[in-house]
Amino acid sequence: MGIGLPFLNSKPLTLTFKIPINGFSRFFEELKNGRVMATKCRGCGKLYFPPVAECGECFSSGMDWVELDGEGEVEAFTHVVVRPESFKRNPPYTLVVARLKEGVKVFAKLSNVDLAEVRVGMKVKLKTKIVGDEAIYEFTPV
């Protein structure tokens, strides 16, 4: 309704948030070393991925870093065809949630895979990769 009616352009604004990663910056450092890390609460033993600096269960601030083996099984997946603005230059991609042997689940991209092969229950493994100046983690088929 109303296509062709008069409008005013707002002032354009580009927002870049400086997101503090203090408290779990080691996660990003270790990614560059090829390791995907989780944190384990010293107070109650709960394992966290994504990592946290404080435990929301027992409110302890004592966390140990634990390397994840990364092997897991797909619980849910999708192939994203219509991409958001900042991913529009990427080709369509596959996203999954997989449960790792350690018990935590990881939401990440699944790469190097034939779409027809992706299914719930598929065995996958986490690996790290350097893209531009950022280290990332993603799944590949086992």
Place this chain on the structure above:
Amino acid sequence: MFVLRKVAVIGVGCSKFGVRRDVNVARLSFEAVKKAFEDANINGKNVEFLAVGSAGAGGLYEEVLPAVVVAEYCGMTGAGLTRCEAACASGSAAFFTAYMAVANGLVDLAVAVGVEKMTELETPVVMEMLGRAGYYLWEFHGFGPTFPAYYALYASAHMEKFGTREEDLALVAVKNHKYGSLNPLAHFQNRVSVDEVLASPVIAWPLKLYDCCPISDGAAAVVLASEDKLRELKVEDPVWVRGVGFSSGTANLSRRGDYVGLKASVLASRMAYRVARVEPRDVDVACVHDCFTIAEIMAYEDLGFCKKGEGGKLIREGETEIGGRIAVNVDGGLKAKGHPIGATGCAMIYELVKQLRGEAEKRERQVPLKNYVGLAHNIGGVGHYCYVTVLGR
């Protein structure tokens, strides 16, 4: 125990949903508020508290403080005022806030307005803003999920576990477009067939274009009153708020127990049924959160309209049509009526009030009333927030 006061809905209004480039957020809200005020026979000066539900303030449209803009434009400046954000359940959060203001005895007349403008930005930017509305740091930043993608994850798991088929999902779109074509306020006025849904382009597999709600502009307004106010205004036989239930889910999707239902829906609905002293089988008409077709199938199960895993069967057997076991989304749902995210919760209340009064337009979609009980189920995010509201007469 503190006992809440009885609260009635005495006025509702809803704008035309769709691509509304003819109005800004203030005028769009006015369209709904004017109808609600006429319906309740009040004006802005009578309003003691206003809650505005809107999720995209400053992000999807230009106004950062829409509540003050809406209050001024609709003659309610001076009333107690807040904006409520609960993603796509912002309208229900506003309704709940206004309801509580009356129920706890602080005021006798409160208004909830839900409003969203979603077509002022280019579509990929809107997809981005909605995709960011999970956990930006751990999900969007690295992987670029969209909202259809989040629900598609659930669809893949539901299909695997229960054998739900893409055709079952398509049937939800077929039903809701059918009723949307009978609702003059709906964004989509066209019917679709199963074949058309299945042949539409993939957005995030297994969800295709016709499995997804449109990006819409719209507003809805609800006037709530105490029993004292009803006597003063000489309102008889209103629609009552029988109960509200609420819950939430983790920000990280990876911290969910499973991907075949929304726990927040289960918990919120159980609470609403308990408070309202009704059971699923008592509900004559329901508005459930069908932002994507899979969401309606999961809602059937999570709200107890059928057993877990039997949502596909329920739609296949036509039990959620008018004349079936329970009429669901006979205003077209989010799927066809449109989903201006902050407006949806109040638009559900609008539809239920019209149905419970026997005033649904067009007449073909008036639900036969047995128990005079209606239920609104409004999800924010992917079960990040949930409100369930039970109304009755």
